[in-house]
Amino acid sequence: MKRKLMAAIGVATLAVGATACGTDDNGNGGSGSGGNTDSITVWLMDGSAPDAWIEELNAAFEEEHGVSVNVETQEWNGIQEKITTALSEDGTVDVLEIGNTQTVGFAGTGGLADLGEFEGEAWNATMLESATVDDTLYALPWYGANRVVVYDKGIWEEAGAEVPTTREEWIEALELIEENTDAEPIYLPGQSYYVMGGFVADEGGAFAVQEGEEWAGALNTPEAEAGMEFYARLQEFSNSPTDNDEASPQQSTEVVPQGDVASWIGLGWEVGGAIAAIEEQGDEADFGYFPVPGKTADQLGHVFLGGSNLAVSERAGDQDLAKEWLRMATSQEWAQKFVDENNGGVVPNRTDVTASPEEDTFAAAMVQSAEVGYLPPLTTGWANVEVVPNPIKDLMTKVLNGEDYTAAAEEADAEITTRINRD
Incomplete structure (x- = not known):
């Protein structure tokens, strides 16, 4: 059956802070060891999330589930090949950030887990479409950005x-x-x-x-x-x-x-x-x-409306825990905190999250344009x-x-x- 991409928004290029929490010993990502009964591995792109948000989120997750979260920071340069390799291996990564236009390709290889249980949430409709292939949800919206x-x-x-x-x-x-x-x-x-x-x-x-x-x-x-x-x-x-x-x-x-x-x-x-x-x-x-x-x-x-999705590897070390981290990270509570930490400078992934940037800022102009993204x-x-x-x-x-x-x-x-x- 020919794959049908419902929509594709594009690779986000808005840097909204430096991610450093929970990196590997080299501090720059590496291959990682994937999830197990004690931890899960999350790949986030360099500059995608503020340190404070990651630290607070992971502390809450670890307290609730009793496992640690290993966040490995990745660079956009060469990420297509690196993700392709990771998704073909067992337990390399559990949760990963991917550019919105990449979702359909990785889903088509069988590398992404079915996230059908997340349907029905208050997702931004345009962003949600970028994560849907053949009416199956393979990723969740995270944030958007535009010029x-x-x-x-x-x-x-x-x-x-x-x-x-x-x-x-x-x-x-x-x-x-x-x-x-x-x-x-x-x-x-x-x-x-x-x-x-x-x-x-x-x-x-x-x-x-x-x-x-x-x-x-x-x-x-x-x-x-x-x-x-x-x-x-x-x-x-x-x-x-x-x-x-x-x-x-x-x-x-x-x-x-x-x-x-x-x-x-x-x-x-x-x-x-x-x-x-x-x-x-x-x-x-x-x-x-x-x-x-x-x-x-x-x-x-x-x-052009860019953005990133969050997905779970089909070969994750612990797919259930990965989905629980994803559920928390994209929830109304944590999505609102994400927007607030970025001073309203991202397009929210949910309709129940508001972005209220200060006047005369880049964020204020960007949010105005988000409604006419192509x-x-x-x-x-x-x-x-x-x-x-x-x-x-x-x-x-x-x-x-x-x-x-x-x-x-x-x-x-x-x-x-x-x-x-x-x-």
Whole structure:
């Protein structure tokens, strides 16, 4: 039976604290020994959870169940291969954090335990869909995150620019900055394709569409072309090359701190990195934040909604205890504590949990945008599209360099269609 992914939200990139509690002797993860009658092993990604939350949660779990919890911190780089290996072995890991788009792939290999007993909880509906394959629940939502516009308050004040509520007001603000200051109005790499995808979604388009049992690239459409056209309008205000993305160089630590950048589009962990880098130079960051504007004032722009799920290994050393830890960690009580520890800076996994961030913060802008999050194509083959060379990134560079959109889109769609239907 063809696997059906109900939804996929994506790998979260919001760092919300450093995880150090209960690591192995090396302090950086390692293979671990899995669960047994005395302990369970939990893999969490670096920066995913505040120390205080982990420590308090594990103390409560250990008191209730009489077993210790060994938390091993993992790095995102290379995690796909590491999890694949762990899920093929007995007792390596009991509970593990996985990016939302990874869930369907790991479930398809038989590596994740059925979590049907958790159905019916007050889960965030969109996040829950990312963990459901063939109507079976293989993971539980943990948190979500999305991008917002970060701006330098001093530069915007100097330019006489105001926070925009529409796309056109956004362009007008960038024009004022260009005319009245020496700053780069916006740093926008040529290949930030998830940012561009939000503009495509604003127009009602998508990277790919499902046609029966197959998928097809959908960039050669009026909607996708309109989204790319607006991206190009923004990119004209940037000094960035057209053939790089936000990670090469890292925009938050290698670009923003090095010059007068009036604004950029980023995630929470990037803001933290930028502030730290600026302070290391002896300066002080003065950032403001606003959601990506939409075409009209009554509709914010779409943003890619990232996130992480928590799952239980099918070959866990103690699957029952693993599920009990999962039950506690994702409960209303502990989910609310998780949001509170992060100062409201994550999208909650449950409808009975509230995020109330302080005004004029990244978190406040992010939570506003969460309601208009968009998703990548909902299939395991999407991972094949994102590998190098990414055809969407290639299209963006070609168009920004003046090549014909239709010809570039036809070529990209052919490659997307081939890759996305590949197992």
